[in-house]
Each structure stands twice: as C-alpha cells, then as structure tokens.
Amino acid sequence: MKIAVLPGDGIGPEVTRESLKVLDALSLPQLTLFEGDVGGIAYKRHGHPLPSETLDMARAADAVLFGAVGDPECDSLPRQHRPEQAILGLRSELGLFANLRPAAGFPGLEDLSPLKPELARGIDLLVVRELNGDVYFGEKGERESAGGREGWDAMSYNEAEVERIAHTAFRAARKRRKKLTSVDKANVLETSRVWREVVVQIADQYPDVELDHMYVDNAAMQLVRSPGQFDVILTGNLFGDILSDQASACVGSIGLLASASLGERQTDLGTFGLYEPIHGSAPDIAGQGKANPVAAILSLAMLLRHSLGRETEAGQIERAVANTLTGDIRGADLGGTATTQEIGDAVIGNLKSI
Ligand code: NAI
Numbered sequence: 001m002k003i004a005v006l007p008g009d010g011i012g013p014e015v016t017r018e019s020l021k022v023l024d025a026l027s028l029p030q031l032t033l034f035e036g037d038v039g040g041i042a043y044k045r046h047g048h049p050l051p052s053e054t055l056d057m058a059r060a061a062d063a064v065l066f067g068a069v070g071d072p073e074c075d076s077l078p079r080q081h082r083p084e085q086a087i088l089g090l091r092s093e094l095g096l097f098a099n100l101r102p103a104a105g106f107p108g109l110e111d112l113s114p115l116k117p118e119l120a121r122g123i124d125l126l127v128v129r130e131l132n133g134d135v136y137f138g139e140k141g142e143r144e145s146a147g148g149r150e151g152w153d154a155m156s157y158n159e160a161e162v163e164r165i166a167h168t169a170f171r172a173a174r175k176r177r178k179k180l181t182s183v184d185k186a187n188v189l190e191t192s193r194v195w196r197e198v199v200v201q202i203a204d205q206y207p208d209v210e211l212d213h214m215y216v217d218n219a220a221m222q223l224v225r226s227p228g229q230f231d232v233i234l235t236g237n238l239f240g241d242i243l244s245d246q247a248s249a250c251v252g253s254i255g256l257l258a259s260a261s262l263g264e265r266q267t268d269l270g271t272f273g274l275y276e277p278i279h280g281s282a283p284d285i286a287g288q289g290k291a292n293p294v295a296a297i298l299s300l301a302m303l304l305r306h307s308l309g310r311e312t313e314a315g316q317i318e319r320a321v322a323n324t325l326t327g328d329i330r331g332a333d334l335g336g337t338a339t340t341q342e343i344g345d346a347v348i349g350n351l352k353s354i
C-alpha cells in the first residue's frame with residue numbers, strides 16, 4: 001500500500017512528523033511512503049502550490065496524509081498561486097467530494113470547552129461536508145460597480161452533487177444514531193432550495209434515518225446551545241467549513257479534530273482518501289513546538305480505517321490519544337506546556353501499552 005505524505009506549510013510538517021512517528025510505531029507491513037511538496041513551500045520550490053509531480057504522487061497512492069497549507073509570505077500572490085489553491089486542487093482533481101469531520105467530547109477535557117461541561121460531554125457528532133462544489137468552486141471575479149471594485153463568487157449546487165453527498169451522510173447516520181440534520185439556508189438561497197428538495201427525495205431510501213432540516217444560522221446557535229442534539233450534520237462546503245471549526249472549539253481545541261476527504265475510487269482495502277487535521281498552517285505558532293499533533297494523529301487513524309482497512313489499529317490510535325488527553329500531557333492550546341513532540345511521544349507510549 002502506498003501513502004503520499006504532503007506535510008505542507010507552517011505547523012503542517014510539525015504535526016505530520018508526529019503522525020508518521022505513530023505510523024512507524026505500528027510497524028505495518030507492506031507500506032511505502034512518498035513525500036511531496038504542497039502549498040507555499042511548493043510554490044517557492046517549483047513555482048506552483050500543487051506541482052504536477054505532487055498531484056501524480058497523490059493519484060498513484062492509496063491514501064494521502066496531508067498537513068496544512070498557508071503561508072503569510074504568499075498572501076499577496078494572485079489567487080492561482082496561493083498555497084490554499086493546492087488543497088482545493090487536490091480535492092477537486094482527486095474527486096474527493098465527501099469530507100467527514102467527527103467531533104466528540106474527550107473525557108477529561110470538558111472543563112476546557114467554552115461550553116458548560118455537561119454540554120461538552122454530550123458532543124458526539126459527525127459533520128458531512130460537501131467538498132467539490134459551492135461558492136469555493138463557483139465562478140468568481142472582480143468587476144466595477146457603482147460602489148467601486150466589486151468581488152463576486154457564485155454559489156451553486158446541482159442535483160447530482162447533492163445526491164451523492166446525501167447518500168454519504170445517510171449511510172453514515174445509519175452506522176451511528178440514525179439522525180440526520182441537513183443544514184442549509186433554504187429561506188433565502190436558491191442553492192439551498194435545490195439542496196433541501198434533493199435531500200428530502202433521497203431520504204425515501206433511508207426510512208430508518210430520522211431527517212430534519214435547519215437553517216445554518218440556527219444550526220450555529222444550536223451547536224453551542226445544545227450540541228448533544230446532533231448526530232450527523234449534512235451540509236455544503238462553506239457552511240460545513242464554518243460549523244466544523246465551531247464544533248472543534250466546543251470540544252476544546254481545533255488541534256483535536258481530524259478529517260477524511262473521500263471520493264468514489266476504491267483501493268484494495270477501502271476507499272481512496274485524503275486525511276488532514278481540520279486546522280490550517282497556524283503561522284502564529286509555527287516553529288515553536290506549540291502545535292497540538294492530536295488532530296494529525298487522529299487523521300492517520302481515519303486513513304488506516306477508511307483507506308487501508310485497518311480498523312483495529314485505527315481504534316488503538318484513538319484509544320492512545322484519549323488516554324494521553326486524560327493524562328497531564330497537554331499542549332498550549334489545552335492550557336498545558338507539552339510540546340508537539342512530547343505529545344506525539346506520549347501517544348506512542350500509550351499505544352504501546354494498549
Ligand atoms: P488555523 O487553523 O491555521 O489557526 C487558527 C487558530 O488556531 C490559530 O490561533 C492557531 O494557532 C490555532 N491552531 C490551529 N491548529 C492548531 C494546533 N494543531 N494546535 C494548537 N493551536 C492550533 O487558521 P487560520 O489562522 O485562519 O489560517 C492560517 C493559514 O492556514 C491560512 O493561510 C489559511 O488559509 C490556512 N488554512 C489552511 C487549511 C488547510 O490546509 N486545509 C485549513 C484552514 C486554514
């Protein structure tokens with residue numbers, strides 16, 4: 001099996017290093033790792049944030065382990081050269097339309113959540129975010145207007161796009177508590193009206209799953225007021241981006257949440273996917289050993305589960321992380337002093353005693 005490792009920028013390489021240490025500790029047979037440049041570092045070395053060699057490497061692999069992209073030194077570049085285009089390019093070129101972002105309260109971290117501990121304890125949800133459409137991929141540009149320069153981005157979803165992500169979400173709900181909340185803004189957006197109608201149609205095929213609909217503004221409010229009501233949240237690219245960061249803060253830190261981006265391509269042992277923490281390159285803490293590698297390590301667990309058919313090892317990593325978080329090894333994001341490397345080492349220590 002082949003894994004393409006794309007550490008990227010800022011804290012990306014720092015947290016990816018820790019997940020690779022964890023992978024190494026598992027001593028899995030027949031695994032080959034390839035490493036490629038992506039993001040700002042790729043732009044600086046090759047003149048493009050997603051060089052064709054990197055894309056080819058990702059295509060040839062069974063899974064991609066991704067760190068993060070984003071570099072303040074690239075902020076003034078034209079959009080097509082910005083580091084963030086690399087992750088958008090990977091998602092669309094590799095057909096990764098389904099982004100799974102689980103958020104569950106960790107025992108022992110309730111006090112770190114901005115929510116009341118009893119609310120934080122009740123969080124156990126999965127955001128299923130559509131990843132290949134919406135305003136991120138619509139036509140965009142700048143034009144003159146009566147009010148001066150005007151930037152614009154087109155938002156759209158077609159039926160086929162909504163159908164496939166809806167199936168992903170209903171199937172995920174079936175394996176969980178069988179409750180699906182579709183989040184949209186159907187009271188004002190045409191995109192959302194089509195979205196909602198399609199979701200309702202697909203629901204016929206999943207009579208065992210309870211479906212409800214929520215406007216995104218209400219969903220943001222409900223997520224902090226009573227997050228325990230959510231099981232699976234199905235939503236579009238933009239709303240999912242925002243709500244999943246919010247869900248991470250409810251759990252305790254953005255440094256804790258992992259994600260899987262999946263498409264339709266099957267590997268020998270599962271589904272091809274790209275796995276990454278939900279956070280970005282965090283330039284404010286890069287190079288200081290302050291990044292929490294837990295999100296990256298849990299992304300590795302998702303990779304093993306979804307792409308390599310290694311459920312046992314995925315579960316072991318998740319338990320090792322949970323055991324680490326209940327101990328006193330905590331990073332700065334959780335009010336502690338442990339470094340990125342110390343947290344990685346502690347997870348490996350716990351993994352060995354499982
Ligand atoms: P960010 O997620 O990088 O950071 C937000 C805040 O959370 C910062 O204060 C940061 O220090 C903290 N943080 C993030 N990850 C952490 C971790 N593992 N441990 C401890 N603290 C952590 O988002 P921001 O600042 O909005 O964006 C920074 C850059 O990352 C930008 O260039 C942005 O475009 C890019 N970005 C890239 C993503 C990706 O590669 N998929 C996703 C989100 C942002």
Ligand code: MG
Binds near residue numbers: 245
């Ligand atoms: Mg985001």
